[in-house]
Amino acid sequence: MSENERTASRTAVLVCQGRAVADGRAAVGRFADPVAVRLLRAEERTRVDEVRAGTPPQGWQERTAYESVRACAEVVGPRTVAIDEALRAHPTGQLVILGAGLDTRAWRLPELAGTDVWEVDHPASQQDKRARLAEAGPELPTTARSVRFTPVDFAVDDLGAALDAAGHDPAAPTTWLWEGVVPYLTRDQVRATLTALTARTAPGSALVVNYQTPSPKATVGRLLARLLGNSVTAGEPWLSLWKPERMAALLTEYGLHITSDDDLRTLARSLGTPARSRTSLDSGRVAVAERR
Template sequence: MTERAASRTAVLVCQGRAVADGRMGVGRFSDPVAVELLVDGERELVDLVRAGAVPKGFGARMEYELLSATSEVLAARTVAIDDAVRESAHPQLVILGAGLDARAWRMPELAGVAVFEVDHPASQAEKRDRLGEREALADVRFVPVDFGRDSLGAALTTAGHDETRPTTWIWEGVVPYLTPAEVAETVTEVAKRSATGSRLVITYPTPNRVYHYGRKAMEVLLSVSGRTNPMAGEPQRSSWTPAAMAALLAEHGFSVTADRDLQSVAVEAGIEGKRTSVRADGHIVIADRR
């Protein structure tokens, strides 16, 4: 996650949820707020993908296919995370690298929950502009953190996070852009503030050479066609086997409750799509502090 206002990755994720809303996993997935967080120029492609109107131009087709694939992954990922949040029902929720996440505005289960949205100050400022006067369902606390300079723990303390009470932590779509050392450092900080019973939910990619080169090819094609590459400046720096992820979490006092690939989540939730291999390579791990 790069440190700039409303990164293209954050916008792409929001667009993906907007595409999936009301179309994928109906009854399991829903994010009607996502489209409201998009601005003019970001909604047009969403409308095309929702309508199945495949553009003819090469560059436009690349953008279409990227967003279509993203929507399939995001629908499954969101279902699994939302289920984990509902199940834990903790009084505190921390979203690391919140981006344009809309859970605090769309999940009635979060009414009365203290939701701490951690992100770069510039990204948060733009998100708040996009939200306008929309009222949150939860007690939202914006926690500005420049991860290169600021202490996550100190920022959370200032925002009112109580490390003696159970917390659910969401770390979605960030791990691929961090080195293994940076991932371990964040897990260490989370563990320090996790009371017994706390839950950590992480999405992560498993090693896959085909996906790696496929992503590189997509980036090149977008560049050649003169289109904006939403992945520019955010290279994949780490991938994990389930065993390696479980070992890291165990080292910090978390026991894995479930680790599933997103394809199995999608099948269970009735989310159809063509990108089964991409979803199979993405995992979500749920770990609890004993």
Template sequence: MHDGRPSFTSMAVATIRALYTDLPAPFAGARDPIAAALVPRPLSLAARLASRAAVTERATALVHRGLGLASLGMTYHVALRTQAIDDALRESLARGVRQLVVLGAGLDGRAYRMDELADAAVFEVDHPSTQRDKRARLRAARIEPRAREVRLVPVDFERDDLGTSLAREGFSAEEPSFWIWEGVTIYLTRAAIAGTLGSIGAASAPGSRVALTYSPPRKPRVERVLLAGGHVIARALGEPIRGFIEPEDLAALGRDAGLDVLRDEGADAWAERYWSTEYEGIFEWERLAILERRAG
């Protein structure tokens, strides 16, 4: 991350959510009506133009597939992963959880779009530069939280102590919590992933859950070649890709932190669940693991 500059990748994924919020069925994603207000105007305009072109079922499929192809499936991936995480969060809220921590929150809109959070405190953790930009955009668009309260917690996962920063903002390690770490681990070193999982485990009451996306290392040659291009772009944007991790390795790091994997699934499962289709992306960008803090 460039100091002083908001995260570009957070704008890119919010733009995809803005597009899929307006795209008609059967390809709608998680509804994020504030996403368009949080990204720079050229991006929100592009999302609006693309969704306006989807006037018939055939045109919708064309927009959906055209952007999916151009982005090597990234647009499918983001629309689906946000929906899968929303559902996991709703499950925990229905079980009485009242604390949500969003790690690397970027332009995450959940605190501002989900009525189910009305009794919950939301802790948005990110670099201060991304938080400043988001706060200004929320204010300009007069968007108010739906959550009971929203606390901004400035943290660099590579440097800062997450537990101490959260406690300072009123987070309680005695109460159950839900943690979202969406689209972030790929930008972190293994040490930061392991350290953050340790902090999550230490700050989680039994029954707390973590929804975490991660990228397994690429094996097929074609994927490695495509990804090399991604590395160049990401580095130029100041957000280099670093954190590939095998499912078994992630499960072991979780176990060490007192967190057991409940589910681990990829975009093929989400596409079947939400769009009743096969996943058509060129490759699987990330998987979603749901972990639970074990008792004791």
């Protein structure tokens, strides 16, 4: 299968399941995602229900999938809070979500009422999301001013041309969100994406980026999950991991000024959310950078 022919992202579903598990449980008052469960299919919801009930299924494969969703819920709680708060702090009127997956912000954040949202994603993943939204029906209205679906494969397509065609204004400030995507891109693809986005990043813009730092434990964990039959992470291998100092140097090179860069374990601790999945929490980070 070539890059362009690949199927919809399964890690996007996993992250959505994590948010559905965490909804109403973790960091109540700071985190809520009642929309996530509505984008899941019956079998995917069953796993969410099992994790919420704390009743693991029988069988290796089922148990591995259960543990992935449980661990993911611990990671996405603090990650979502950090990102939602960064978006609230940078209300520019244009929000571009890169690798949007089953992101629910345009359907759950009232603060986006005056914001146009571009959901950029691989064509296969975006088609899958649109089918899920259609299944959820008209009773799932958007809370954003508009949502424009913009299919882009970062490995081959021209992000700038796609955003031009979708009506994004490069001269006006933009808030960029890049959550859970950087590890799935090569270093060259990360650079190409930054080149395209910083060419349309007016002063007053901000980039919120979630990335993974190198972690031998996390790499071994993914390998083990793969051996135990977890096809979700096996199908979407990590291609680039960044130490904080390398990410800082990269963003600085592209004219962005980092205002914060926190690891998810520190965020989880400050929120009092569960932190059994230490390795994932330690290696995941959320950075905010501004163009001044």
